[in-house]
Amino acid sequence: MTVNEAAKSLGVSRSRVSHMIRDKQLPARRFGDSRILIIEEKDLKRVQNRQPGRPLGKGKKKRGSKKELAGRVWREYQGGKSIEEIAESLGTSYDWARRVVRAHQMIAEGKKPGEIAGKVRTSAGWVKEITTPTPPGT
Secondary structure (H helix, E strand, O other): OOHHHHHHHHOOOOHHHHHHHHOOOOOOOOOOOOOOOOOOHHHHHHOOOOOOOOOOOOOOOOOHHHHHHHHHHHHHHHOOOHHHHHHHHHOHHHHHHHHHHHHHHHHHOOOOHHHHHOOOOOOOOHHHHHHHHOOOOO
């Protein structure tokens, strides 16, 4: 089958199939002297159960959404970790982790997102997004 047919079968783009071939995740061979690549149907099984989305770069961890990450920053801070340790372990900047902690502290003090935004150099929307608990089952 061709790259286009493989892409359709896998439910991914043609360029994603080309990347899998380039990264040696999916075997392919040239058809004669042409630029056409042929992929065996049996080889598609190698990549059918792969994780969706772009692969992470070498040494990078999946972090989740900004809201999930902010929640982890706050929980780890409450658990006694320093902001430096948190930023290092989660792969965030020190400044971002510090702003998350400060926003959560001010929410705990009863401040409104609009009041907090200027103090942590961000928008009220950002404060609401990172400090509003996610409803169960979402």
